[in-house]
Each structure stands twice: as C-alpha cells, then as structure tokens.
Amino acid sequence: MELWDVYDENRKLTGKTHERGVPLGPGEYHIIADVWTVNQRSEILLTRRHPDKPYGLLWECTGGSVLTGENSVEGALRELSEEVGIHASKDELHLIHSI
16 A cells, blocks of 8 residues: 655645545645656666556656655655666756646
C-alpha cells in the first residue's frame, strides 16, 4: 500500500494521508515528481512504460508520486533510484517547473 500526504490548493499540508488508488476528494492534492535525466552529451534518458500499465509501451521520463513524509526532492531521488538505478544527490537536481 502506497500512502501520500494530502495538500490543499496552496501546497500546504492538510494533515491527512491518502491511499493510492482511492480518488482524492475535492480540493485535495498530492505531489508528483518527474525527473528528466540529461547526460554530458545532452542526451535525455527515457524509459518505456510496462505494457500492462495505462499508456503501455509509451516512452516516459522517470517519476512518480511523493510518499508520505517525503518532500519533492526526496521523492524525485527515490524514484530515480527505484526506476532506473541512478543514485543522485539533491545538488544534482535542478527545478525546471512546478505547477
């Protein structure tokens, strides 16, 4: 079971947690981190989605939901390690965009 912290529209913690797979309520949000990995030759790392997932076999960047107790950076680093085996430091990440 994967648990997420619940935020309001201003990205403030509500004190609630949420179980993955259950719809969020009105005005409830959770954080997702995407990681675009670029090497020194300006090549971008993409992976293919598992065929049984929605949009199976399509290409995607690394990413996923930030778990309860994590911040965006911690979630991004964990996803990078879990999905592609890259162990980076927070100093190697650069925020591109937040919505």
